[in-house]
Amino acid sequence: MDFFFVADPLMSPTACVLCMRHQDPAGFVDVGRDLHPHGHLYVCATCAVQMGARFGMLAADDAATLAEALAERTAELMEAKRQLESASDRVLVSRRGLEDIVREAVKT
Numbered sequence: 001m002d003f004f005f006v007a008d009p010l011m012s013p014t015a016c017v018l019c020m021r022h023q024d025p026a027g028f029v030d031v032g033r034d035l036h037p038h039g040h041l042y043v044c045a046t047c048a049v050q051m052g053a054r055f056g057m058l059a060a061d062d063a064a065t066l067a068e069a070l071a072e073r074t075a076e077l078m079e080a081k082r083q084l085e086s087a088s089d090r091v092l093v094s095r096r097g098l099e100d101i102v103r104e105a106v107k108t
């Protein structure tokens, strides 16, 4: 089943089949079917978002906010990983230096 975005419902009855609104700032989904005697079937974005929420789907704004937060956390994680690898390298160098000191001490 293919659904299409339309800014405005142009075919009769030019309204959302669920709430009967004729305008929605976020547009409508044209389900590509007619239902006699109603006419062409559209679902407004408001109803579609409410239905999606019942299935655990996020509204577009919420999804964008979460995607941005995820990108920030990912960047923080990558920086922490880089710092950990750098600290790990320093520990290895310190261990080698300590082994050299012990080796010299044992010789004397």
Ligand SMILES: [Zn+2]
Residues within 6 Å of the ligand: 016, 017, 018, 019, 020, 021, 043, 044, 045, 046, 047, 048
């Ligand atoms: Zn509606």
